[in-house]
Amino acid sequence: MATGKGLFGSSLARKYWMALTGLFLITFLIVHLAGNLQLFGEGEEVRDSFNLYSKFMTTFPVIKVVSYLLYASILLHAIDGIVLARQNAAARPSKYVKNNAAANSGWASRNMALLGIITLLFIIIHMKSFWYEMHFGNVPTYMIDGEEIKDLHSITVAAFEQLWYTLIYVISMAALGFHLWHGFQSAFQTMGWSHPQYNPIIKGVGKAFAVIVPLLFALIPIVIYLR
Amino acid sequence: MNLTLKVWRQDGPNDKGRMETFKVNDVSEHMSFLEMMDVLNEQIINDGGDPIAFDHDCREGICGMCSMYINGEAHGPGRGVTTCQLHMREFNDGDTIYIEPWRAKAFPVVKDLMVDRSAFDRVIQAGGYVSVNTSGNTQDANAIPIEKENADAAFDAATCIGCGACVATCKNSSAMLFVSAKVSQFSLLPQGEPEAADRVLKMVNQMDLEGFGNCTNTGACEVECPKGISLENIARMNREYLKASLTK
Numbered sequence A: 001m002a003t004g005k006g007l008f009g010s011s012l013a014r015k016y017w018m019a020l021t022g023l024f025l026i027t028f029l030i031v032h033l034a035g036n037l038q039l040f041g042e043g044e045e046v047r048d049s050f051n052l053y054s055k056f057m058t059t060f061p062v063i064k065v066v067s068y069l070l071y072a073s074i075l076l077h078a079i080d081g082i083v084l085a086r087q088n089a090a091a092r093p094s095k096y097v098k099n100n101a102a103a104n105s106g107w108a109s110r111n112m113a114l115l116g117i118i119t120l121l122f123i124i125i126h127m128k129s130f131w132y133e134m135h136f137g138n139v140p141t142y143m144i145d146g147e148e149i150k151d152l153h154s155i156t157v158a159a160f161e162q163l164w165y166t167l168i169y170v171i172s173m174a175a176l177g178f179h180l181w182h183g184f185q186s187a188f189q190t191m192g193w194s195h196p197q198y199n200p201i202i203k204g205v206g207k208a209f210a211v212i213v214p215l216l217f218a219l220i221p222i223v224i225y226l227r
Numbered sequence B: 001m002n003l004t005l006k007v008w009r010q011d012g013p014n015d016k017g018r019m020e021t022f023k024v025n026d027v028s029e030h031m032s033f034l035e036m037m038d039v040l041n042e043q044i045i046n047d048g049g050d051p052i053a054f055d056h057d058c059r060e061g062i063c064g065m066c067s068m069y070i071n072g073e074a075h076g077p078g079r080g081v082t083t084c085q086l087h088m089r090e091f092n093d094g095d096t097i098y099i100e101p102w103r104a105k106a107f108p109v110v111k112d113l114m115v116d117r118s119a120f121d122r123v124i125q126a127g128g129y130v131s132v133n134t135s136g137n138t139q140d141a142n143a144i145p146i147e148k149e150n151a152d153a154a155f156d157a158a159t160c161i162g163c164g165a166c167v168a169t170c171k172n173s174s175a176m177l178f179v180s181a182k183v184s185q186f187s188l189l190p191q192g193e194p195e196a197a198d199r200v201l202k203m204v205n206q207m208d209l210e211g212f213g214n215c216t217n218t219g220a221c222e223v224e225c226p227k228g229i230s231l232e233n234i235a236r237m238n239r240e241y242l243k244a245s246l247t248k
């Protein structure tokens, strides 16, 4: 008897989509970071390799397909997250006069929507300055081995030489870190991938990921700014 | 000890409600929280006032009726206790104590600290049972071999007393801990297993209809639950619902 709403509409289904898109975004963070790490380097060679990498990432067909999946995931995750947060707020119309939430739960777990929205604003700013420029803007070009290459590297460096941009970047990475501090293991719990033997590993890896990945992302603009 | 109490008063479901302040003196540290409330109510009645309505029944931590949100926590500061099992020795002379009802759209206030928890009953009615033939030749339950680990987990889940502290404490007013305990206590046992897929679909569906929020895995419910029901049950329900959605 089909009494459930299957994989759409029910509270649990909404959470499965949150978890799956969240985990997909986590794998994307690794790939994105791997590319960004080049920016720690300096000089002509780094500029060329970064720009060739950027070209590859915007033109290689397989990556193009994955990137559409990525845009869809961000949209789905953000819309679903906001719908869930609104339903959750509506489930308690009258608030407690005194509520000692810190006695039983972590700060990040209680502020996922706020942290997510900060991340979303960042994604929008970030895509305007790099993704939009790369695809539709006027990025200066130059020649490498007879091939015309867009110089995204100099746009990136120019952005990070501005204090306000670097500040936004660093604050957003802190928000992302807290989002993942709770979110990483939460996704496994949501999917029901839980086992007493593996839970400590999932939690440990999640917390390490939540600290290391956003920290490395944030260090790049700091290093460039201080250069 | 002498205490100042700030208590939620609400005349009925449609009243807006307000906090009222009371003083209670000479409270013994050996009293339970409910006994202290009894003393306060005597005092209010003697002064010609309307006593504070609150739920209670067994007063020994098994019925799940007592339901106060005390100083910002369900059943107060104690762990693994209901309000009737909470003793005044947890508090100090001169303390100000906030006392509020469970707050959730699905648990409307009846009066003061009393809420209507029949939403839980409707979730149970939707699937929290095992269909057995009761014509007189029911099989002896002990004749069915059950893996010890599953028997223990089912027993632990079945210790849920339906108090609603999980809903009250959850920032989303989610009933996941309660519903998952009820789903688990059956699905882990051979008697409940055949209907497991239908059960989880129906109970989650009813849970959503009642207006409980969604689970964010904050884990607050597990900390505040008087019976220590584990989040493991929520993971199990998530797993079972996913499987049932894919196969039913």
Ligand code: HEM
Pocket (backbone or CB within 6 Å): A015, A018, A019, A021, A022, A023, A025, A026, A029, A077, A078, A079, A081, A082, A084, A085, A112, A113, A115, A116, A117, A119, A120, A123, A179, A180, A182, A183, A184, A186, A187, A188, A190, A191, B214, B215, B216, B217
């Ligand atoms: C790279 C970006 C992001 C990553 C890697 C990410 C990852 C995650 C993960 C793994 C979860 C846990 C899912 C679960 O509890 O099952 C989560 C939850 C959540 N995310 Fe994100 N997220 C990102 C961006 C966003 C954005 C842009 C929003 C926009 C509003 C958002 C809003 C939320 C909310 C509200 C939750 C909590 C859902 C709940 O448990 O009720 N996230 N995220």
Ligand code: SF4
Pocket (backbone or CB within 6 Å): B159, B160, B161, B162, B163, B164, B165, B166, B167, B177, B178, B181, B221, B224, B225, B226, B227, B228, B229
């Ligand atoms: S799960 Fe715990 S807190 Fe929730 S209703 Fe059952 S006993 Fe009460």
Ligand code: FES
Pocket (backbone or CB within 6 Å): B055, B056, B057, B058, B059, B060, B061, B062, B063, B064, B065, B066, B082, B083, B084, B085
């Ligand atoms: S009155 Fe029965 S559990 Fe408290």
